[in-house]
Amino acid sequence: xxxxxxxxxxxxxxxxxxxxxxxxxxxxxxxxxxxxxxxxxxxxxxxxxxxxxxxxxxxxxxxxxxxxxxxxxxxxxxxxxxxxxxxxxxxxxxxxxxxxxxxxxxxxxxxxxxxxxxxxxxxxxxxxxxxxxxxxxxxxxxxxxxxxxxxxxxxxxxxxxxxxxxxxxxxxxxxxxxxxxxxxxxxxxxxxxxxxxxxxxxxxxxxxxxxxxxxxxxxxxxxxxxxxxxxxxxxxxxxxxxxxxxxxxxxxxxxxxxxxxxxxxxxxxxxxxxxxxxxxxxxxxxxxxxxxxxx
Numbered sequence: 001x002x003x004x005x006x007x008x009x010x011x012x013x014x015x016x017x018x019x020x021x022x023x024x025x026x027x028x029x030x031x032x033x034x035x036x037x038x039x040x041x042x043x044x045x046x047x048x049x050x051x052x053x054x055x056x057x058x059x060x061x062x063x064x065x066x067x068x069x070x071x072x073x074x075x076x077x078x079x080x081x082x083x084x085x086x087x088x089x090x091x092x093x094x095x096x097x098x099x100x101x102x103x104x105x106x107x108x109x110x111x112x113x114x115x116x117x118x119x120x121x122x123x124x125x126x127x128x129x130x131x132x133x134x135x136x137x138x139x140x141x142x143x144x145x146x147x148x149x150x151x152x153x154x155x156x157x158x159x160x161x162x163x164x165x166x167x168x169x170x171x172x173x174x175x176x177x178x179x180x181x182x183x184x185x186x187x188x189x190x191x192x193x194x195x196x197x198x199x200x201x202x203x204x205x206x207x208x209x210x211x212x213x214x215x216x217x218x219x220x221x222x223x224x225x226x227x228x229x230x231x232x233x234x235x236x237x238x239x240x241x242x243x244x245x246x247x248x249x250x251x252x253x254x255x256x257x258x259x260x261x262x263x264x265x266x267x268x269x270x271x272x273x274x275x276x277x278x279x280x281x282x283x284x285x286x287x288x289x290x291x292x293x294x295x
Contacts, residue, residue, distance in 0.1 A: 004033045004082070004109070005055035007046045007070055009062030013087040017061065020086055023102040024061075029110045033057075040066075047073035055079065057286065059109065063087015064129060064196060068264035071283055072126045075119060080284040082109050089196020089265065091129040095207065097291030113289045116281035117207040120191045123275055127263035128283070130195060130202075131276070133253070134186025134217075135165045137260035141267035167219045168255055175250040180216070187253065188215040189276050193235075195265075203235040204245075207295045210280040214251055216244040250277045 050073030059082035060070035085093035190202030261270040
């Protein structure tokens with residue numbers, strides 16, 4: 001019997017977790033697992049608990065931030081990551097085919113199918129879904145600093161930033177010697193294929209190919225936002241003439257001024273030079289049996 005520790009973020013996604021946890025307790029196969037449940041109380045605690053807990057499998061019950069924290073804590077420990085997604089975006093879980101329905105997510109745990117996925121680092125900081133810089137990172141940072149919450153506030157901040165964000169000059173250098181310089185509204189470095197909610201900014205991305213996909217979004221007109229959004233949700237973002245795509249195991253990205261950056265949606269201030277690298281097969285994850293060949 002394997003030991004499984006559920007690390008529960010009580011505030012992720014603004015959702016009450018009592019019904020989710022009741023479903024987990026009801027449907028988890030007790031003949032396979034001995035379970036304990038721990039509720040986190042502060043940012044960063046999930047990473048510490050994942051690293052130190054005595055368990056074979058550590059399940060993140062929360063959104064992308066919780067999943068990223070738990071995954072960081074598991075790197076190098078040999079423990080396996082499980083996910084019960086209940087956040088606002090759930091990007092990594094959706095790429096992996098893990099259902100937002102808690103009963104179906106528990107079924108993934110019961111199936112016990114483990115797949116190794118790539119991790120990535122930005123200046124040594126691990127991420128698993130996407131990292132980025134530019135407009136989206138700045139909006140995330142503004143939102144994190146705001147005293148107001150909710151989607152309406154996020155949209156308001158994004159609109160204000162869009163109106164005053166002409167783009168920045170970047171230089172990208174790949175491990176193969178390929179380079180590009182120019183202006184971008186934002187740059188996303190994708191390990192997984194999406195930001196969350198099936199907004200697939202890098203539809204070609206795989207979590208098992210040993211590669212990062214760098215998506216450069218060059219300046220475009222406000223009137224083109226609906227078209228860009230439609231392409232994004234249809235998994236066709238890279239068909240836009242405003243988007244460039246580079247793929248490789250490592251990149252150097254430079255910009256002229258410091259500013260906002262994010263790793264898995266967690267924003268912070270950073271400088272002008274970034275080293276990005278993939279770490280193949282670094283993290284074992286429980287995935288749906290039906291999705292094993294699609295990650």
